[in-house]
């Protein structure tokens with residue numbers, strides 16, 4: 052059984068069909084990527100699956116549970132996480148505190164103002180936080196304030212915060228955007244580690260085609276709200292419809 056499935060998912064904004072009958076499935080342990088030109092509907096698809104937007108019609112199921120109509124926090128609680136590109140970081144808190152807050156909120160319902168006074172009592176939160184900091188390679192910077200981190204480390208902290216919510220499936224929104232080649236390489240090896248050592252299923256939206264072709268098991272291509280191609284990296288690389296949508300027929 053697929054872990055995540057959408058069936059005939061459609062989302063309209065006024066007269067615009069931002070998603071047009073999208074049917075996809077993701078298996079446990081897979082890394083699937085979603086590509087498509089600007090405005091293709093990638094964010095709309097993720098937002099519709101994760102409960103930020105309500106679909107106009109169609110179904111979304113996760114591990115057999117119908118997600119349509121659930122709130123984002125309920126969907127997160129089922130094990131669907133998200134590494135946000137913006138605004139999930141508290142700039143004045145340390146790196147470690149940022150991860151602890153997210154881990155605490157997941158394990159204990161919600162963030163409490165007393166958390167920082169009592170956090171030493173929460174062994175589960177502490178252990179999870181340290182394991183994440185190690186994986187993300189931010190342990191040496193754990194006592195720094197988040198705002199002081201270089202750009203690439205900030206982006207990895209976003210992944211750490213996503214991990215702290217203990218997801219089985221994680222949506223990653225352009226995790227390498229704006230990164231240097233070295234930072235991109237680090238992020239790619241982090242993605243591999245999440246798949247291999249954390250048994251994660253990953254749904255990646257990314258513009259860097261080298262990263263996409265490198266890490267994906269399967270790729271979905273969206274254009275004007277509709278899936279125009281699906282397949283392995285080799286199949287997608289050679290797909291005429293993908294070339295046409297992306298580069299007017301040129302090389303990818």
Ligand SMILES: Nc1ncnc2c1ncn2[C@@H]1O[C@H](COP(=O)(O)OP(=O)(O)OP(=O)(O)O)[C@@H](O)[C@H]1O
Nearest residue numbers: 064067068069087088089090091092093094095096
């Ligand atoms: N809240 C909204 N209200 C009206 N139109 C919207 C809304 N959100 C998205 N759209 C439109 O839906 C279409 C799909 O947008 P979406 O942001 O999902 O594309 P995308 O593939 O994520 O693009 P990008 O790669 O530029 O982030 C676009 O035409 C966009 O203008």
